[in-house]
Amino acid sequence: MGEFSIIDRYFKNIGKSRQEIIEGPGDDAAVVRMGNAEWTICADTMVSGVHFFDSQDAFDVGFKCLAVNLSDTIAMGATPVWAILCLTHPDGNEDWIGRFSDGFHELAEKSAVSLIGGDTTSGPLTVSVTVGGQLYGPPVLRSGAGVGDIIFLSNTVGDAAVGLKIAQGEYEASEMDRKACLEKLNRPNPDLSYVSPLCKFASAAIDISDGLLADLGHILTASGGVGAKLDLSTIPMSHAAKNYLTSNGQASENWQTILSGGDDYILCFCVPRNQIENLETQFPNIQLFRIGEIVEQTGIEVQNASAGLILSQRTGFDHFTKNEL
Amino acid sequence: MGEFSIIDRYFKNIGKSRQEIIEGPGDDAAVVRMGNAEWTICADTMVSGVHFFDSQDAFDVGFKCLAVNLSDTIAMGATPVWAILCLTHPDGNEDWIGRFSDGFHELAEKSAVSLIGGDTTSGPLTVSVTVGGQLYGPPVLRSGAGVGDIIFLSNTVGDAAVGLKIAQGEYEASEMDRKACLEKLNRPNPDLSYVSPLCKFASAAIDISDGLLADLGHILTASGGVGAKLDLSTIPMSHAAKNYLTSNGQASENWQTILSGGDDYILCFCVPRNQIENLETQFPNIQLFRIGEIVEQTGIEVQNASAGLILSQRTGFDHFTKNEL
Numbered sequence: 290m291g292e293f294s295i296i297d298r299y300f301k302n303i304g305k306s307r308q309e310i311i312e313g314p315g316d317d318a319a320v321v322r323m324g325n326a327e328w329t330i331c332a333d334t335m336v337s338g339v340h341f342f343d344s345q346d347a348f349d350v351g352f353k354c355l356a357v358n359l360s361d362t363i364a365m366g367a368t369p370v371w372a373i374l375c376l377t378h379p380d381g382n383e384d385w386i387g388r389f390s391d392g393f394h395e396l397a398e399k400s401a402v403s404l405i406g407g408d409t410t411s412g413p414l415t416v417s418v419t420v421g422g423q424l425y426g427p428p429v430l431r432s433g434a435g436v437g438d439i440i441f442l443s444n445t446v447g448d449a450a451v452g453l454k455i456a457q458g459e460y461e462a463s464e465m466d467r468k469a470c471l472e473k474l475n476r477p478n479p480d481l482s483y484v485s486p487l488c489k490f491a492s493a494a495i496d497i498s499d500g501l502l503a504d505l506g507h508i509l510t511a512s513g514g515v516g517a518k519l520d521l522s523t524i525p526m527s528h529a530a531k532n533y534l535t536s537n538g539q540a541s542e543n544w545q546t547i548l549s550g551g552d553d554y555i556l557c558f559c560v561p562r563n564q565i566e567n568l569e570t571q572f573p574n575i576q577l578f579r580i581g582e583i584v585e586q587t588g589i590e591v592q593n594a595s596a597g598l599i600l601s602q603r604t605g606f607d608h609f610t611k612n613e614l
Numbered sequence: 615m616g617e618f619s620i621i622d623r624y625f626k627n628i629g630k631s632r633q634e635i636i637e638g639p640g641d642d643a644a645v646v647r648m649g650n651a652e653w654t655i656c657a658d659t660m661v662s663g664v665h666f667f668d669s670q671d672a673f674d675v676g677f678k679c680l681a682v683n684l685s686d687t688i689a690m691g692a693t694p695v696w697a698i699l700c701l702t703h704p705d706g707n708e709d710w711i712g713r714f715s716d717g718f719h720e721l722a723e724k725s726a727v728s729l730i731g732g733d734t735t736s737g738p739l740t741v742s743v744t745v746g747g748q749l750y751g752p753p754v755l756r757s758g759a760g761v762g763d764i765i766f767l768s769n770t771v772g773d774a775a776v777g778l779k780i781a782q783g784e785y786e787a788s789e790m791d792r793k794a795c796l797e798k799l800n801r802p803n804p805d806l807s808y809v810s811p812l813c814k815f816a817s818a819a820i821d822i823s824d825g826l827l828a829d830l831g832h833i834l835t836a837s838g839g840v841g842a843k844l845d846l847s848t849i850p851m852s853h854a855a856k857n858y859l860t861s862n863g864q865a866s867e868n869w870q871t872i873l874s875g876g877d878d879y880i881l882c883f884c885v886p887r888n889q890i891e892n893l894e895t896q897f898p899n900i901q902l903f904r905i906g907e908i909v910e911q912t913g914i915e916v917q918n919a920s921a922g923l924i925l926s927q928r929t930g931f932d933h934f935t936k937n938e939l
Binding site for chain 1: 617620621624625628629630631632634635637638639643644646647648649650651653655656657658659660661662663664665695696697698699700702706711712714715718719722723725726727728729730731732733734735736737738740742744746748
């Protein structure tokens with residue numbers, strides 16, 4: 290049974306429904322009214338051997354466990370304020386914990402987030418972080434995408450997935466590409482400058498953690514079963530990701546790495562067509578990669594205009610339908 | 615290196631100090647101003663094989679991982695409102711997760727707490743819960759105890775520690791005592807009716823998770839190095855705990871089980887002498903076990919008036935000084 294079915298079956302509607310809870314489980318973060326303000330609360334767990342390598346530099350682990358939660362918070366249009374850290378470590382090794390603490394601190398300070406508490410216990414290496422973020426407008430949910438809205442990304446996709454291939458010895462990259470991709474994999478860098486533009490102009494948003502196609506799919510489903518049409522030639526990719534594709538002959542499974550690989554921690558968001566000019570005028574300094582639009586027909590259709598190819602994915606988001614390429 | 619030194623050295627002053635943060639790490643919960651209200655945020659982790667038995671009924675695990683956080687929240691004088699759950703489970707076994715969810719739900723519903731989100735991942739069985747609680751007055755900290763204040767407990771101590779002895783086969787109890795102590799160990803039941811009395815009258819409070827002497831010690835240290843004088847004959851104990859002491863000849867190490875055993879999840883709090891009548895008048899329906907008073911001399915002195923014994927603990931809270939009994 291997958292994670293989403295477990296949450297749906299066993300962890301929805303648990304406890305008392307309360308008027309303070311604006312949004313419960315199911316989006317990037319919950320939304321709670323506290324006093325006269327609305328706050329987002331989200332949490333993510335990272336397990337050694339599952340989400341990071343046992344041998345990983347603890348600095349990266351400390352950095353990333355906060356980063357993934359900041360990414361969720363920003364995707365809601367909220368400004369992260371505080372974090373709670375639950376760290377389980379086998380032996381309390383001080384070198385490891387010192388490096389971990391340094392990594393956490395570096396990103397927390399840079400993002401103006403305060404570590405306010407948590408728990409340290411003995412046990413298998415596991416990190417859970419909870420982050421509270423303040424909303425200065427209505428939350429940006431996954432559910433607001435409308436037909437005709439334009440789909441944007443905030444940054445390049447696929448680098449972290451290529452980084453994982455490199456780390457696992459499945460792809461040999463140049464030293465420069467190796468460094469760039471591992472940096473993206475190990476130290477994702479959520480960009481706070483998107484909070485205001487999302488709040489003001491996005492109809493829907495999500496942070497990409499499980500791959501572009503899967504996470505865009507969550508927007509489509511939450512928005513009442515609309516679809517998306519993407520143009521492959523507009524997908525923003527780094528040189529390293531392009532090199533990966535080229536050196537592998539642009540085979541379908543390598544496009545899959547780029548479009549369905551996880552750990553990007555960038556933003557995917559939709560903006561109503563008539564708001565785009567305002568968005569661009571008011572926020573001239575943020576990157577806006579236009580990759581497609583919301584359409585009526587369900588599923589995701591990925592067109593490759595330059596090559597005249599169509600790669601369709603209408604039946605779900607778990608698998609790429611290779612034979613349609 | 616112990617948990618408290620790790621927190622002091624590596625997890626204090628991490629990230630940005632922000633004006634919203636009223637209390638950072640170090641008390642039962644952090645205190646954050648959110649909008650025009652103050653909220654407590656706390657978190658606790660439970661690890662299989664460390665905090666509960668691998669064979670434990672998952673209902674108990676679900677119940678207890680919320681209970682320990684409600685206990686922290688109440689000890690701050692706050693009313694718990696929402697919870698975040700991070701569950702790592704090796705195989706997503708549905709029987710286990712269903713029972714766990716039922717246990718969590720039972721206490722959440724009873725306590726009017728709403729589960730608003732979290733994360734489920736694959737890995738070694740570990741549960742981290744974060745709870746947010748609303749404050750309707752100033753938080754009750756550990757640091758406010760003053761010389762002359764009277765020390766109270768909200769309930770009997772030692773039952774959970776005796777329960778652990780029973781579960782580990784170190785003590786053979788009657789069937790009735792066994793049941794009572796295991797219930798206390800596995801399903802601690804934080805009492806929300808103490809929130810208002812603590813808010814109104816307590817100068818300091820803590821929830822007892824590491825044993826009465828250790829946790830009272832945290833109050834004494836946080837309150838500027840005052841001490842406590844307790845009367846052993848007034849320590850509230852259940853029949854089961856008394857039977858444990860009697861059947862073991864009241865030896866010092868068995869008193870240690872009662873006074874230093876963990877997992878009680880009851881409240882220890884101090885009330886200024888001149889407020890006690892008001893407390894008793896305004897809250898006639900809560901249990902108040904008066905066990906001693908705050909004194910100037912540091913450390914904890916435990917007197918046994920009836921037996922004319924003095925058991926002194928002036929050097930720290932990690933060990934009971936057996937030879938002084």
